[in-house]
Amino acid sequence: MKNSNYKKDIFFCFIYIAAQLLFIDKILLQLGTSLILSVFLIPLLTMPINTNKYTVLFFSLSLGLIVDMFNFSVGLYTIAALQIGFLRFFILQIVAGKEKTSLEKPSVKVLGLPLFVFYIGTCFFIFYTTLMLLEFFNFKSLWHNMLGILQNTIATTLLTIGILYMTNRSVKK
Amino acid sequence: MFNIFKFLRKTQFLVLFLILEMIFLKIFFHYKEYQDAIFIERVMSITGRVNAYFSSWSDYFSLEDVNKKLVQENVLLRNQLQNTYNQISSTQQIQIDTTTETNYRNAVKQYQLLEAKVTYNTTSYRNNFFQIQRGTLQGIKKNMGVMSTQGIAGIVVNTSDNFSNVLSILNMTTKVSAKLKNSDAIAYFQWDGKTEDEGVVENYPLNAKVNIGDTLVTSMYSEKFIPHTMIGTVKSFTIKPNKNNYTLKIQLSVKFYELNYVYVIDNKFQDEVLTLQTTHLHHFNEK
Secondary structure, three states: OHHHHHHHHHHHHHHHHHHHHHHHHHHHHHHOOOOOOOHHHHHHHOOOOOOOHHHHHHHHHHHHHHHHHHHOOOOHHHHHHHHHHHHHHHHHHHHHOOOOOOOOOOOHHHHOHHHHHHHHHHHHHHHHHHHHHHHOOOOOOHHHHHHHHHHHHHHHHHHHHHHHHHHHHHHHO | OHHHHHHHHHOHHHHHHHHHHHHHHHHHHHOOOOOOOHHHHHHHHHHHHHHHHHHHHHHHHHHHHHHHHHHHHHHHHHHOOHHHOOOOHHHHOOOOOOOOOOOOOOOOOOEEEEEEEEEEEOOOOOEEEEEEOOOHHHOOOOOOEEEEOOEEEEEEEEEOOOOEEEEEEEEOOOEEEEEEOOOOOEEEEEOOOOOOOEEEEEEEEOOOOOOOOOEEEEOOOOOOOOOOOEEEEEEEEEEOOOOOEEEEEEEEOOOHHHOOEEEEEEEOOHHHHHHHHHHHHHHHHHO
């Protein structure tokens, strides 16, 4: 049972990365929008709550490296993904409680909608803030950057919740 | 000593995270401008093939636009054909044969255009680039200019055997020598990182006449682009207090999110010009 779950997780991980690099980025380009929707982070954010924090850190490193390789962004995504790999543990402690260790994955069902949105939203906010600050290393256009960070965070949070709802429903069926 | 080990053991997760972050921050800031990233060339041959495969699929969705652009370009080229000109007797002597290259007696062809397919493209970052399916085996070299049918698009920064990375002009590090079509004053065009269809020309001389809608083209001082190639049109302009120049907001002519095919500009004299410039600088520094 556990083995089949791992296989399913690995399969979905590949699907998310492929969807990010080969479809979502291309669709956003065709639409001519400046939105960045980083759905490749979903497997990292939905790892079971009690996953070893070193495993999470190295998984975030691998995810960042793969996306950097395709974007030729030389470390940009790796740095931002590592931040989530590191902070996820602490955000989950706030959200799920210190004493509560669970084998379950963070989801609306486990955490409740407000806490889950807070968890996902915080992670994406940290991710996009790092991404924007690294890319545009000055505070001249702070307002423009803040707007971009908020816009990307809200859009990706909504998309993530939508995707997770759809995948959970199709898996149950 | 024991306390240090105890402290490190306690904080090893944080230490590991900080080490990894520092390693990648160093890599990021070192290779930020792509120029010398050797490993990018190696990665490019792998990701290039994947991008090319998926680009051939996504091409089907943009066929209509590509066709429209081809028709427009055909019209432009047909208008340049010899038979669309009135052949008065004094010009007939230059018709040595039918090819364009020898139509102009004593003229040397300086620019050769090589067509290339765009396999990957970004527009939502501060430093954007695109990848083309042409590399060193097809004669592409670093520092070549790239244009589309609508105007200038970027500069080649990395090449592998069959693919090249192009630093798009939607990049805050790229500066292009530019001028207004109806003026001789020259300034630099640069993208300001805000929207993907606008750029800025700072310090444009105040004695030049500027109107909204004026065309901005490449100047003759850029060795990467063909002189007088379109960059965009003036959207608005301002004069900063106590300054003797304009700041022009430029509406870019190239729609970067529609980039499917581009032309790489091979300037036959580029190496010669660059060598001369480097020699001159070297000589100047020695003095």
